[in-house]
Amino acid sequence: MTSASSQLAKPGFDHHNLPYCSFMIGDGDADAKLGVRLGDHVLDLEPIAQELDASMVGWFAMGNLDRILAGSPQMWASIRKAIKDWVTSDKHGEVIAKHAYPIEKVILRMPFTPNDYVDFYASEQHALNVGKIFRPQNPDLPASWKQLPIGYHGRAGTLIVSGTDVKRPYGLRRVDGKVEFGPCRFLDIEAEMGFVCGNGVNGPIDLADADQHVFGAFILNDWSARDIQAFEYVPLGPFLGKSFATSISPWVVPLDALKAARISTPPRDEPLAKYLDDSDTEPSALDISLEVLWNDESVSSPPFKVMYYSYAQMATHMVVNGASLRAGDVFGSGTISGAEVDQRGSFMELTWNGAEPVTLENGGTRKSLMDGDVVEITAKAPGPDGSVIDFGSVIGRITG
């Protein structure tokens, strides 16, 4: 790159952010490398450590975040501090430049090996919209919704990195009242934030200690086959309607980069159980602004800050029963929907289950995703000193 200092001037990916990724150079036959993003470049951490601090090399050797996730929060902090020092020091410009690759020259991979994957349902507006669409005579929230963050396990093996095509799933669904097998006819997105855990532990954990076990955040698109889901989900929840693919952005933003984005969760309508009560803990809601682009056209701006439950509450709830948490466990927030129409995080809500189609400037009218459609979700949060923390984007194209 031209110089570390010129990259430091690029808003969104300056030294306040430094999200991790796994990348390959060139044709994909090369080994994956662990990197951090600086400006529009990716720094290859292992050779930089070899030149600047050989004691760090082991942490970067796997080519992804797995080894770091297995480490302790103290180690996460030391590694981040070292990297920040390297890129901001006048002394190391040459070393940094030597191991920096323009982002358009790299192939981004899954940044870690996912273990278990849980998806929550933590946006009140989304849950209300679902109630109004599917149970108009009884649109209330589920009975336990205000007392715990409802969640379920998804398929970890089909978490895929941004840029991977999504093949339209097949399954049984009702067509004109008749059950038929065929391609999904209501393919949808869910705009979410995802989190990856580290520092595994046998539950339960204290809410105040959640940051000891959550490493960082990324954007997540929980692709959903609404018709397949509708036919299968009673009584055990979503299965094949979700399990074909869940895309995540390639950049894992450490929680440490999100300190300026921390805000309180919304006022509580009902008191929470002690283990979920965040009134006396450090705020763990996050002021992240998402944007959903359908074939390059912005159709929605979901606000993460409205979520009723925070990532810390989700992590704490996930293991309150005593379940273990492993480094590499992933959880998603659930669809993020704000109160306004253009803040809805799924096309089911945006089109009100197809009743109010969306007209795209380039591509006509849509009730749901067509083959060839591309969905990109971006996200940004306030960083320290007026900076911006950019999450990059998660992008996927539908193939038939």
Added chain:
Amino acid sequence: MTSASSQLAKPGFDHHNLPYCSFMIGDGDADAKLGVRLGDHVLDLEPIAQELDASMVGWFAMGNLDRILAGSPQMWASIRKAIKDWVTSDKHGEVIAKHAYPIEKVILRMPFTPNDYVDFYASEQHALNVGKIFRPQNPDLPASWKQLPIGYHGRAGTLIVSGTDVKRPYGLRRVDGKVEFGPCRFLDIEAEMGFVCGNGVNGPIDLADADQHVFGAFILNDWSARDIQAFEYVPLGPFLGKSFATSISPWVVPLDALKAARISTPPRDEPLAKYLDDSDTEPSALDISLEVLWNDESVSSPPFKVMYYSYAQMATHMVVNGASLRAGDVFGSGTISGAEVDQRGSFMELTWNGAEPVTLENGGTRKSLMDGDVVEITAKAPGPDGSVIDFGSVIGRITG
């Protein structure tokens, strides 16, 4: 052991069975080894291969089944044939005896590393019992039940091997109409068969090819916190009510050992979609007889042969949407319940949700599991030439 031939005479674990396990000798500091069971001994496969066929050593080197699961069905067959030849040949008695350990001298471990874990709901009688207990005014099967095997993802990270204690989970549940946090008050079992996949593939697969991607079977106990589950499960299904622990038996019986147990699935009340139609494929229901022991007392004998969907149908359904299947993916059948009272595979059904307590000879009257209770589930199937295929058992003790 005294001799290979004397072990071969022990019914249940003769050369027709040869289930795999992962084991350690002594104090547990040793490395895990991949073994097969012969009689009441475990054979350590790696050193046997070193002496008898060095080309096999690599397959046994990981100390568990992971490498074999990643191989092909052809390799599974060659490995099994080699082992069967070794133990039945007159020539190899000394080598076999040298690397055989009495079963009481070994510690059994998880036989493979689980990836995704799916649990099905494939017993009609169980689904009917659940309907009668929880929806007496509308006890019908869920609408899609006869058209697809309903399933959901569980927590792979809390799959544990037989013999591991199970700590009573905590969670939110209703007590006398009030929502309270505390220890589970209705702790239950679910007697199931489990299956582990190998030879990973991107779905879909043909029903006739399911055996190319399912390696073997074991007993599974899906511990369930009924009160926690009841409060949380609408609308996304079971989560913390199940995710604290799922126990499996340590012996993975290869499908090849179950040929004599294959029978047809029950008659269909409604036609199945083509991808699930097993009328023209090799039968894939299995005549396995389970037994549930509550504090050493037999309380139930669930018959696996009554399951409405077979393991091949479950595997095929799991990836019909296009999802990938990985070596190490696990699926459970769901609770196995027959038509008779003493064939019910959960205590919720046996006690009819607590209304009809069970009286144990040693331990008094029970509506559900108490701390200190031990549950053991055994299973047996017919083997070739009048032999018996014994699955051993899955056992767990409840701690407070």
